[in-house]
Amino acid sequence: MNMSDTPKVPSKLEVEDLVIDFRTGGSLFNPSILRAVSEVSFELTTGQALAIVGESGSGKSTVARALCRLYTPSAGQVRLDGVDVNAAETSASQRDYARDVQMIFQDPFGSLNPVHTIRHHLKRPVKIHNPGLNADEVEARVIELIERVGLSPAKQTADKFPYELSGGQKQRVAIARALAVGARYILADEPISMLDVSIRLGILNLMDDMKRDGIGFMYITHDIATARYFAERTAVMYVGHMVEWGDSDTVTQNPQHPYTQLLISAVPEAGRSGRRELKAKKGDIPVRTPESVGCPFAGRCLQAREECHTAMPPVTKLAEDHFVRCFLFDQDTEN
Amino acid sequence: MADDVLLDVRGLSVDYVTDNGNARAVNNVSLQIRPGETLGLAGESGCGKSTLAFAISNLHAAPALVSEGQILFEGRDVLAMSDKELRDFRWNKASMVFQSAMNALNPVITIGEQIIDVILAHKTVTRSEAWARGEELLDTVGIHPSRMKSYAHQLSGGMRQRVVIAIALALRPKLIIMDEPTTALDVVVEREIMDELYSLKEEYGFAILFISHDLSLMGEIADRIGIMYAGRLVEIGAAADVLERPDHPYTKGLVRSFPTIHGPKVRLEGIPGHPPNLLELGAGCPFGERCANRIARCDAQVPALEALGGKRVACHSPEREEAIA
Numbered sequence: 001m002n003m004s005d006t007p008k009v010p011s012k013l014e015v016e017d018l019v020i021d022f023r024t025g026g027s028l029f030n031p032s033i034l035r036a037v038s039e040v041s042f043e044l045t046t047g048q049a050l051a052i053v054g055e056s057g058s059g060k061s062t063v064a065r066a067l068c069r070l071y072t073p074s075a076g077q078v079r080l081d082g083v084d085v086n087a088a089e090t091s092a093s094q095r096d097y098a099r100d101v102q103m104i105f106q107d108p109f110g111s112l113n114p115v116h117t118i119r120h121h122l123k124r125p126v127k128i129h130n131p132g133l134n135a136d137e138v139e140a141r142v143i144e145l146i147e148r149v150g151l152s153p154a155k156q157t158a159d160k161f162p163y164e165l166s167g168g169q170k171q172r173v174a175i176a177r178a179l180a181v182g183a184r185y186i187l188a189d190e191p192i193s194m195l196d197v198s199i200r201l202g203i204l205n206l207m208d209d210m211k212r213d214g215i216g217f218m219y220i221t222h223d224i225a226t227a228r229y230f231a232e233r234t235a236v237m238y239v240g241h242m243v244e245w246g247d248s249d250t251v252t253q254n255p256q257h258p259y260t261q262l263l264i265s266a267v268p269e270a271g272r273s274g275r276r277e278l279k280a281k282k283g284d285i286p287v288r289t290p291e292s293v294g295c296p297f298a299g300r301c302l303q304a305r306e307e308c309h310t311a312m313p314p315v316t317k318l319a320e321d322h323f324v325r326c327f328l329f330d331q332d333t334e335n
Numbered sequence: 336m337a338d339d340v341l342l343d344v345r346g347l348s349v350d351y352v353t354d355n356g357n358a359r360a361v362n363n364v365s366l367q368i369r370p371g372e373t374l375g376l377a378g379e380s381g382c383g384k385s386t387l388a389f390a391i392s393n394l395h396a397a398p399a400l401v402s403e404g405q406i407l408f409e410g411r412d413v414l415a416m417s418d419k420e421l422r423d424f425r426w427n428k429a430s431m432v433f434q435s436a437m438n439a440l441n442p443v444i445t446i447g448e449q450i451i452d453v454i455l456a457h458k459t460v461t462r463s464e465a466w467a468r469g470e471e472l473l474d475t476v477g478i479h480p481s482r483m484k485s486y487a488h489q490l491s492g493g494m495r496q497r498v499v500i501a502i503a504l505a506l507r508p509k510l511i512i513m514d515e516p517t518t519a520l521d522v523v524v525e526r527e528i529m530d531e532l533y534s535l536k537e538e539y540g541f542a543i544l545f546i547s548h549d550l551s552l553m554g555e556i557a558d559r560i561g562i563m564y565a566g567r568l569v570e571i572g573a574a575a576d577v578l579e580r581p582d583h584p585y586t587k588g589l590v591r592s593f594p595t596i597h598g599p600k601v602r603l604e605g606i607p608g609h610p611p612n613l614l615e616l617g618a619g620c621p622f623g624e625r626c627a628n629r630i631a632r633c634d635a636q637v638p639a640l641e642a643l644g645g646k647r648v649a650c651h652s653p654e655r656e657e658a659i660a
């Protein structure tokens with residue numbers, strides 16, 4: 001497909017000290033607040049991918065939704081090429097942003113409208129993005145998109161309703177939709193979790209080609225091997241915080257944060273059957289509130305010290321592109 | 336022999352009746368699950384795994400139609416059960432964690448209410464006993480019991496998936512069908528839940544039908560693995576035999592397709608081509624068009640599932656070779 005309409009000017013989508021709080025109950029004057037995302041900072045650039053891995057419930061989808069402006073930051077900023085995307089603005093620039101930054105939702109079952117065919121789902125974005133095309137050209141483009149995500153025969157797939165597709169087939173329609181609008185950034189929330197390994201590779205390679213065409217990716221996944229395969233950089237999240245990030249190979253092959261080490265050690269490998277001792281204390285994953293202090297992993301960490309329970313460690317730079325938030329590496333506290 | 340079999344699927348075919356004709360999503364599948372056994376089921380997206388799982392629990396509905404075959408659970412025909420028998424069968428005897436688990440929860444009532452509803456519908460216990468049991472179940476799947484009062488939209492994808500696993504465990508059934516139960520979970524939680532599941536399994540001895548695309552995980556937990564392609568079972572056998580010494584060309588392709596966390600980083604190409612259109616299945620092997628080992632017979636006749644070195648494989652020209660490591 002012709003991707004040349006994707007602008008090649010380098011661009012940057014930045015998140016700085018993002019905080020997202022949710023009200024989960026309580027009373028008007030004493031609400032209970034859940035801090036889903038705490039002080040998260042990173043940047044996406046066109047033509048590159050950042051993988052976000054980490055604990056289930058750590059705020060990965062919430063960060064993506066904030067980038068799509070589905071949530072307003074409780075603190076911090078999201079900036080596209082230096083401009084705060086939540087600042088007051090014209091509806092035209094809002095429309096641009098909505099096209100530029102597309103999300104592929106985690107749950108393919110909920111993201112397609114059951115009363116519309118697949119053709120309908122793809123036709124609209126194609127038309128909006130290419131107002132000059134006539135009906136035949138729109139149809140041709142729709143078919144091309146369906147083929148591109150490996151759904152064949154394309155014409156028959158186009159006629160289907162979402163309930164007539166398997167889980168993985170639906171996920172591919174969602175990817176085709178993001179392709180249709182000509183996004184500059186794609187926030188892919190577990191886009192391949194329901195695909196078999198072979199089709200998974202097809203989609204990863206497709207995303208890789210899109211990346212080479214200049215699209216910037218945020219790739220949320222639980223499959224750390226594919227994070228390393230696809231993304232240049234990887235960030236690890238635990239209970240709302242980024243605890244380690246940097247070059248994907250370094251983070252996956254030489255993890256330093258105790259949570260990252262735990263995560264990497266738990267990756268399944270066929271043949272290594274049976275139970276594997278996990279190097280962590282048993283414990284609940286904490287519920288974080290604005291009042292919480294200390295490192296969220298301290299309760300499970302085998303190397304936790306006293307200070308870990310009372311303060312959040314600062315960021316330590318371990319190498320050119322390798323960062324960690326853990327007191328084990330903080331120079332000031334080491335004696 | 337029959338005593339040894341918990342679930343016996345015999346020659347099952349399931350069609351989707353569509354305007355363009357019948358699509359055979361499950362095609363003459365026979366498999367057995369013994370008490371306490373874990374059978375893994377993998378295969379291309381769209382090859383009929385979920386359809387098979389729905390049919391086994393007799394939960395399939397129009398346009399899906401069981402056109403051939405039988406499903407026997409402890410010797411009783413599931414497809415012939417009365418509504419009353421079915422109520423007892425589902426949840427009490429066999430429970431299911433759906434692939435769309437994240438979506439399966441009711442958005443307007445708390446997850447606690449949903450868990451105790453299932454318990455109260457089948458067990459004579461008080462509300463507060465059911466509530467306590469619910470909290471215990473949440474704890475089992477690693478969710479703080481205070482979340483009983485949450486609504487589904489307040490939980491992350493993985494948390495919702497775990498709630499559904501908790502509900503499936505609630506009545507201690509003899510068979511749990513899990514359709515991609517851990518796709519939304521991080522590997523640490525996944526391992527903790529699988530460990531927990533396996534201690535419960537040791538205690539209560541239930542069997543698991545585990546549907547997943549994660550062959551590595553399956554290789555760790557399944558006793559036997561079945562591979563499906565275009566509605567048919569194409570290879571089935573002991574887990575290590577299937578993953579380390581695959582015989583069917585499709586299984587071989589699958590095993591070669593996943594990136595590893597430590598190995599070299601090369602662009603992998605997967606299995607070229609597309610699965611066949613279920614509405615236009617030809618006379619030959621459904622994998623034929625994509626197969627490198629194709630011989631004349633492959634175009635003429637669908638290979639039957641036949642014994643081959645301890646496994647059963649459906650292939651006219653299996654190329655036996657040493658383990659691909």
Ligand SMILES: Nc1ncnc2c1ncn2[C@@H]1O[C@H](COP(=O)(O)OP(=O)(O)OP(=O)(O)O)[C@@H](O)[C@H]1O
Pocket residue numbers: 022023024034036055056057058059060061062063106488489490491492493494519520521
């Ligand atoms: N609308 C909401 N209201 C209240 N709490 C919410 C809401 N959305 C998310 N949360 C909470 O915020 C936290 C982060 O959720 P999020 O969905 O971002 O996690 P995640 O990292 O994407 O997890 P998963 O890997 O399981 O999808 C969770 O504790 C969740 O319960």
Ligand SMILES: Nc1ncnc2c1ncn2[C@@H]1O[C@H](COP(=O)(O)OP(=O)(O)OP(=O)(O)O)[C@@H](O)[C@H]1O
Pocket residue numbers: 163164165166167168169194195196351352353358360378379380381382383384385386387398399434613
């Ligand atoms: N309601 C329906 N009407 C028509 N065809 C359907 C319907 N539901 C499913 N199918 C088709 O039946 C086939 C099998 O679907 P099924 O959901 O069982 O696949 P699956 O193996 O579970 O795939 P996945 O791994 O992607 O979840 C697919 O090709 C799908 O398109």
Ligand SMILES: [Mg+2]
Pocket residue numbers: 060061062106189491492493
């Ligand atoms: Mg999520």
Ligand SMILES: [Mg+2]
Pocket residue numbers: 166167384385386434514
């Ligand atoms: Mg399925």
